[in-house]
Every structure is written in structure tokens, then in C-alpha cells.
Amino acid sequence: MVIRDLGIIDFQDAWALQERLAAGVAAGTEPETLLLLEHPSVYTIGSGGSEANILDPDVTPVRINRGGDVTWHGPGQLVGYPIVSLDRRRRDLHCYLRFLEELLMAVAADFRVEAWRIPGRTGIWTEQGKLASIGVGVRRWVTMHGFALNVVPDLAPFARINPCGMAGCPVTSLAEEAGGNVPLEEVKARVAARFAGLLEERLTRQENDN
Amino acid sequence: MATEVTMPKLSDTMTEGKLISWKKSVGEKVERGDIIAEVETDKANMELEAFTSGILLETRIKPGEMAPVGTVIAVIGAVGESATAPPPVSVAPKTAPPSEPPPTWQPPVEPSPETIEAGEVPERIIATPEVEVAEEKPSVAAAAGEKASPLVRRLAREKGIDLARVQGSGPNGRILQEDLDRYEARDAGSEAREEAERPPASPVVGGMQPLSRMxxxxxxxxxxxxxxxxxxxxxxxxxxxxxxxxxxxxxxxxxxxxxxxxxxxxxxxxxxxxxxxxxxxxxxxxxxxxxxxxxxxxxxxxxxxxxxxxxxxxxxxxxxxxxxxxxxxxxxxxxxxxxxxxxxxxxxxxxxxxxxxxxxxxxxxxxxxxxxxxxxxxxxxxxxxxxxxxxxxxxxxxxxxxxxxxxxxxxxxxxxxxxxxxxxxxxx
Missing domain, CATH: 3.30.559.10 (Chloramphenicol acetyltransferase-like domain)
Incomplete structure (x- = not known):
């Protein structure tokens, strides 16, 4: 598992990199990779998402090949794009989504923030609202896109949309939950530390010839 | 030969999926490995590959619609070939109240795999093989070949017992009166069971009811x-x-x-x-x-x-x-x-x-x-x-x-x- 810290990177650039890595992982020429990054402010919407969830007509989201509805990415939010082969692990999308949730819950707990799942509403939640969003795309059983964990973002941009297609969906961040500043680099380090081990535990890689 | 494309099972816990979009249109050429559709389950989308080459003959669900896992959602075939006509829609009454958005009905090409209401069947259901009830009626000649006294034959006739099916305990397998009694006693149970299992020869008017979807x-x-x-x-x-x-x-x-x-x-x-x-x-x-x-x-x-x-x-x-x-x-x-x-x-x-x-x-x-x-x-x-x-x-x-x-x-x-x-x- 290769973990790459891309710092702040434009959405389209990161998407192009994901596409390239996904093709490589499917072909067996690239190792499974976790990209960790922040985006400059951008709205994206899943292929099945509804434009009706964009409340502000000035918002023009990028429509992308992932599940879920409209969301916002921007500074202070840790984005993770795991490019992993479920074909070599376990062909089970729900299991993969539950793994991402478990990872994020564990990372939140590292900062003494208790977050949980709400059945049927993929992502992780606290009393205050949604702490992290998840939206995944899979081609030839290789994953793309992934999760966005609100660490210390300005939450105002979420007010211009129905996050994840849920009207009035409250959004929260690790900083708000922890009641103080949470350095994004530390959160990134926790994700990096936990990712490979938990993935292996939940979706064990099957040994094969290569 | 037309090939059916079914709603893929993307998780052990997936019972149905949502069609997000078709990447090919009806009439368009499809190569094996081409992405033909995008399907969503939970917050994950999967790009669906064609496993065969040909022409996309038919799509059976629209973007935004749900279909149970295993349902045929499209047909790929050779040029000029036509998709098999879906069988007529059954008139089973819907048990769910009308407030619920109706699940996409898919013509049952396979033994109909939709499981919307009960929902707990993630697998496609395989038809159980037809059980041949091989109740061979022995021929008259064979029956005549059984060893039995005229009295036993008469009793058997009266009781409607086929002597060919009775095990004789007498000399050379001769069927005795007590064999008839034994046969009758043993058979009473199993015949009753058979009766219950077999559908009545002619349906009782007013006694038939189509199965609800549930x-x-x-x-x-x-x-x-x-x-x-x-x-x-x-x-x-x-x-x-x-x-x-x-x-x-x-x-x-x-x-x-x-x-x-x-x-x-x-x-x-x-x-x-x-x-x-x-x-x-x-x-x-x-x-x-x-x-x-x-x-x-x-x-x-x-x-x-x-x-x-x-x-x-x-x-x-x-x-x-x-x-x-x-x-x-x-x-x-x-x-x-x-x-x-x-x-x-x-x-x-x-x-x-x-x-x-x-x-x-x-x-x-x-x-x-x-x-x-x-x-x-x-x-x-x-x-x-x-x-x-x-x-x-x-x-x-x-x-x-x-x-x-x-x-x-x-x-x-x-x-x-x-x-x-x-x-x-x-x-x-």
C-alpha cells in the first residue's frame, strides 16, 4: 500500500491521477494507493445526484463517477482517495463502505470524538451532524473517490447545498466536536497509520501468483 | 444468441441496485469489456462491463430506477436478432400501500428474482428441478402376473389395490390376504400425503388466487x-x-x-x-x-x-x-x-x-x-x-x-x- 500526501491539489488534477492509478491497479502495473489531500473549494455531485439539491444557482458542481449526491470539498477538509482492488480483496461494495466508516470512526476517536454510523445514511455522524462523507466509484472492481473528513473547514459552503441530498442536513467538523483546533496534518497521519492495517483486516488481500 | 445483462450483485448485502445511466444506447455496438451502464448501491457506484460483444438490443430499466439483483436489465445480441419478448405482466395485487413508490417490475425471464418486499434474498434464486412423480402405472398384463388367489384378487379389486405394488409374503411371493391388509395400512398415510401434494385435477372455481408479490x-x-x-x-x-x-x-x-x-x-x-x-x-x-x-x-x-x-x-x-x-x-x-x-x-x-x-x-x-x-x-x-x-x-x-x-x-x-x-x- 502506497500512501501519497498530495497537499492541496486541484480537483481535476487529482481526478486525472486517480483515473491513471485505477487503470494501473486494474492492470496490475500500479500498487494500491491511498491519496490524501485537500482541494481548493469545489462542489461535486455523484452521477446519480440530483441538481435539485443545489440551493444556490451560482454553484456549478463537477459531476463525477461516484455514488452519492452533491457535496463540497475545500481547505480544512481531509480528502482520501483509496485506489484499491476489491477484486483481489473481496468483491463487496457495502463491506468496503463499512470499512471506510470504521476507519473514520477510529480516526475521530483518536481525537476523542465519538462518531457513529446511521444505517442507510452512509458516512459518519455525531449529535451535531455529519462529520465525514463517503462516495465511491468502482471500475473493474478498483475503487476511486472515497471520503471527506471535515477537520477544520469553514462549514458555510455546505449551506448552499443539501449535503448528500438531505435537506437541512447538519454538518460538523472534528474541530467543533473536539472543541479546539485539530491540526489537519495530525489527522492525516492518523488516517495514514490506520488505513492499511484496517483494510487488510476487513478486506483481506487474496494471495495470487504475482 | 442473445445474452441477458442482469443487475449485478455488488455486495453480499445488496438486494437491489439503482441504474444511474446507460453508457450505450439501444442499437449501439458493444464490445466485450465496454462499460455499458453505471449502477449504484448505497454510496458506491459500479461501472458495469459487458461480458459479451454484440448489439445492445434492449434496455429494460430507465436511469433512476431500481431493480432487484439478478433481474435482466438489458439484452445484448447479434445484429438483426430481437430480444425475447417479455412475458405478460402478471396481475398479482400489490400488497404495499400506494404511498410507496412502486418498485420497478421486471419481467421474470428467470424464475422471477424480485424480492422487494421480503428483501432478504440476496442471491438469484435457482429453479428447483422439476420433481418427476414417476408413479408408473403397472400394465394390466403385469398385474395379472402376480401370484394371488381369486379371493385375494377380488378383495384387491374391491379395495382398489394394485396387486403389482403389493409385496407377497406367501410361498413364491404369493400375495396373501394379510399382505393386502398390511399394504392398505401402510399406504393410507402416504396416499393421503400424495393427495395433499398434488394439485387438484381441476381448480375449484373461486379457490384460486394469484400470489401477491410479497x-x-x-x-x-x-x-x-x-x-x-x-x-x-x-x-x-x-x-x-x-x-x-x-x-x-x-x-x-x-x-x-x-x-x-x-x-x-x-x-x-x-x-x-x-x-x-x-x-x-x-x-x-x-x-x-x-x-x-x-x-x-x-x-x-x-x-x-x-x-x-x-x-x-x-x-x-x-x-x-x-x-x-x-x-x-x-x-x-x-x-x-x-x-x-x-x-x-x-x-x-x-x-x-x-x-x-x-x-x-x-x-x-x-x-x-x-x-x-x-x-x-x-x-x-x-x-x-x-x-x-x-x-x-x-x-x-x-x-x-x-x-x-x-x-x-x-x-x-x-x-x-x-x-x-x-x-x-x-x-x-
Whole structure:
């Protein structure tokens, strides 16, 4: 598992990199990779998402090949794009989504923030609202896109949309939950530390010839 | 030869998927490996590849529509070939109330795989082979060849017994009068069974009814489970006196929980220690599930649904009670969603409210076991040598023998009994 810290990177650039890595992982020429990054402010919407969830007509989201509805990415939010082969692990999308949730819950707990799942509403939640969003795309059983964990973002941009297609969906961040500043680099380090081990535990890689 | 494209199964817990978009249009050429559609389940999308080359002849669902796993959603064939016409839509009355958006009806090309209402069948259901009832009628000549006295022949004729099927106990296999009696006695039972199994030769007018979709889904679900999972049953008696006291206390402190909620919580605690009862049999391996998702069978007017309380391992008794109440209400009102009935890893079926002492239930497909719970009733028990009345409940665990054995089931029930008889452990 290769973990790459891309710092702040434009959405389209990161998407192009994901596409390239996904093709490589499917072909067996690239190792499974976790990209960790922040985006400059951008709205994206899943292929099945509804434009009706964009409340502000000035918002023009990028429509992308992932599940879920409209969301916002921007500074202070840790984005993770795991490019992993479920074909070599376990062909089970729900299991993969539950793994991402478990990872994020564990990372939140590292900062003494208790977050949980709400059945049927993929992502992780606290009393205050949604702490992290998840939206995944899979081609030839290789994953793309992934999760966005609100660490210390300005939450105002979420007010211009129905996050994840849920009207009035409250959004929260690790900083708000922890009641103080949470350095994004530390959160990134926790994700990096936990990712490979938990993935292996939940979706064990099957040994094969290569 | 036209090839059918079906809604893929992208997860063991996926029962239906949403078509997001078609990447090819009808009439367009498709190469093997081309992405032809995008399908969504939960928050994950999958790009669907064609496994064959040809022309996209037909698409059977529209973007935004849901289809059960295994349903044919498109047909790919050669140029000039036409898709097989879908059979006429059956007129089965819908059991769900009209407020619910109607699930996409798909023509059953295979034995119809839709399982919307019951929802717990993740697999495509394979048709059971036709059972040939090879009741060969012996020819007259053969019958005439049986050794029997004229008296026995006459008796046989009167009783309508075919002598060719009677085992003779006399010399050289000669059929005696007592053989007839024996045959008659033995056959009475099996003939009655055969009668019951065979559909009446002509339907009784007014006695036929098309299956509702829910009925059909239940029929497929239980038949699939019964056919694949070798069931066995173990029953335990549980003294619910202490649990009822705790329940009363909770009620007084405005935290109402039902006996069933306590059973669900107790099952969750027990399943943590007995992971095989929370597993799926997958051919060459068993899949042990991390999450304990307990389904609760809810009776409806003609059928049942099984809403699932997810992640029971991390829910308190109070949270289980709350979720259970909401799910059951939604289920009865027909407002339950697909995700709320999918993903179960264990099921509890409670007929206590119907005054049933004990019963055995059919395991839900892909699950390892189901707990059938009877009523809490006053029963005599001996305690310290004295006969006393106790509040006793009988619970029967149906288990899939491929995954676990009798002793495992017995230990499971012993642990469950321990938890329910020491209910404080459920409150911490």
C-alpha cells in the first residue's frame, strides 16, 4: 500500500491521477494507493445526484463517477482517495463502505470524538451532524473517490447545498466536536497509520501468483 | 444468441441496485469489456462491463430506477436478432400501500428474482428441478402376473389395490390376504400425503388466487433456504422473572423496552461470543460478519417483512428498543426502505404475543440461524427442591448445520439464557 500526501491539489488534477492509478491497479502495473489531500473549494455531485439539491444557482458542481449526491470539498477538509482492488480483496461494495466508516470512526476517536454510523445514511455522524462523507466509484472492481473528513473547514459552503441530498442536513467538523483546533496534518497521519492495517483486516488481500 | 445483462450483485448485502445511466444506447455496438451502464448501491457506484460483444438490443430499466439483483436489465445480441419478448405482466395485487413508490417490475425471464418486499434474498434464486412423480402405472398384463388367489384378487379389486405394488409374503411371493391388509395400512398415510401434494385435477372455481408479490417473494425465500440450508433445532427454557423485573423498572423510569428488545440485545451479546451464528455459508468458506445486524420478523396481513436493526453490537438496549419500535411501525405502515430490510446477519421471530409456547422458524437465506421465541408463561419449576411458579420462555434456535453443530447451538442458547436470566449485563 502506497500512501501519497498530495497537499492541496486541484480537483481535476487529482481526478486525472486517480483515473491513471485505477487503470494501473486494474492492470496490475500500479500498487494500491491511498491519496490524501485537500482541494481548493469545489462542489461535486455523484452521477446519480440530483441538481435539485443545489440551493444556490451560482454553484456549478463537477459531476463525477461516484455514488452519492452533491457535496463540497475545500481547505480544512481531509480528502482520501483509496485506489484499491476489491477484486483481489473481496468483491463487496457495502463491506468496503463499512470499512471506510470504521476507519473514520477510529480516526475521530483518536481525537476523542465519538462518531457513529446511521444505517442507510452512509458516512459518519455525531449529535451535531455529519462529520465525514463517503462516495465511491468502482471500475473493474478498483475503487476511486472515497471520503471527506471535515477537520477544520469553514462549514458555510455546505449551506448552499443539501449535503448528500438531505435537506437541512447538519454538518460538523472534528474541530467543533473536539472543541479546539485539530491540526489537519495530525489527522492525516492518523488516517495514514490506520488505513492499511484496517483494510487488510476487513478486506483481506487474496494471495495470487504475482 | 442473445445474452441477458442482469443487475449485478455488488455486495453480499445488496438486494437491489439503482441504474444511474446507460453508457450505450439501444442499437449501439458493444464490445466485450465496454462499460455499458453505471449502477449504484448505497454510496458506491459500479461501472458495469459487458461480458459479451454484440448489439445492445434492449434496455429494460430507465436511469433512476431500481431493480432487484439478478433481474435482466438489458439484452445484448447479434445484429438483426430481437430480444425475447417479455412475458405478460402478471396481475398479482400489490400488497404495499400506494404511498410507496412502486418498485420497478421486471419481467421474470428467470424464475422471477424480485424480492422487494421480503428483501432478504440476496442471491438469484435457482429453479428447483422439476420433481418427476414417476408413479408408473403397472400394465394390466403385469398385474395379472402376480401370484394371488381369486379371493385375494377380488378383495384387491374391491379395495382398489394394485396387486403389482403389493409385496407377497406367501410361498413364491404369493400375495396373501394379510399382505393386502398390511399394504392398505401402510399406504393410507402416504396416499393421503400424495393427495395433499398434488394439485387438484381441476381448480375449484373461486379457490384460486394469484400470489401477491410479497407471497411470491416469501415463497422463494423460504424455499431457497429450505433447499440449501440443512436445518436443525435446539430449544431452551429461560426464566424471564428477573428480565421482567428489570423491564418494569425501566418502564417506571420512562424507558420502555419490550421483551423482544431484551431478546435482541441478549442475542447481540451472545452473537459476539458465537461468531458462527453470525456468519454466511459461502461454498468453500464461512464469512464471519463484523456487524451484528438483527432482523425482526414482523407479521403483515398477508406475509411478513424483516426490518433489520444494524450494528447491534454497539447499540444499548434503549437504542435497540427505539430502533425496533420505529422499524416495526414503518414496516406495518409499508414505509420501510430497501436498506432497512437488507443486510441482516441473524433473525429473531417472536410469536409470544400469539400465545405460542414454542415453535421453529426457517432460517433467512445467507444467515446462519434464527431464534424462534414463544410466550413468557407461568410454568411450574423445581427450585431448591420446591415446586414454584416461574415466568418461563422457550426459545428455539434453528441453525444451518453447514456452519455450526449441535453443541455450538446448545452453547449459544446456554449463553443467551445466562444473559436473559442476569439481565443487568444488558444494561451496562
Amino acid at each position: 407471497r411470491a417473494a416469501i415463497a422463494r425465500t423460504v424455499a431457497e433456504s429450505w433447499r440449501t440450508a440443512p436445518h436443525f433445532y435446539v430449544t431452551v427454557e429461560i426464566d424471564m422473572g428477573e428480565a421482567e423485573r428489570v423491564r418494569q423498572e425501566l418502564k417506571e423510569s420512562a424507558s420502555p423496552v419490550s421483551v423482544n428488545d431484551m431478546i435482541i440485545k441478549a442475542c447481540a451479546l451472545t452473537l459476539e461470543k458465537f461468531p458462527r451464528a453470525n456468519a454466511s455459508f459461502a461454498g468453500d468458506r464461512m464469512e464471519l460478519h463484523n456487524d451484528i445486524n438483527i432482523g425482526v420478523a414482523v407479521a403483515l396481513e398477508d406475509g411478513l417483512i424483516v426490518p433489520v436493526i444494524r450494528g447491534c453490537q454497539s447499540l444499548t438496549l434503549k437504542e435497540i428498543a427505539l430502533q425496533s419500535r420505529q422499524l416495526v411501525e414503518k414496516g406495518r405502515a409499508g414505509r420501510i426502505t430497501e436498506t432497512e430490510i437488507g443486510g441482516g446477519t441473524f433473525t429473531v421471530s417472536n410469536m409470544g404475543m400469539y400465545g405460542i409456547d414454542e415453535f421453529a422458524a426457517v432460517i433467512m437465506p445467507s444467515q446462519a440461524a434464527i431464534l424462534a421465541v414463544g410466550a413468557v408463561a407461568d410454568r411450574p419449576v423445581i427450585r431448591n427442591g420446591h415446586l414454584v411458579a416461574a415466568r418461563v420462555l422457550r426459545a428455539t434456535l434453528s441453525s444451518d448445520h453447514r456452519l455450526l453443530d449441535g453443541v455450538y447451538a446448545a452453547q449459544f442458547l446456554r449463553e443467551l439464557k445466562k444473559v436473559l436470566e442476569n439481565p443487568v449485563t444488558m444494561l451496562v
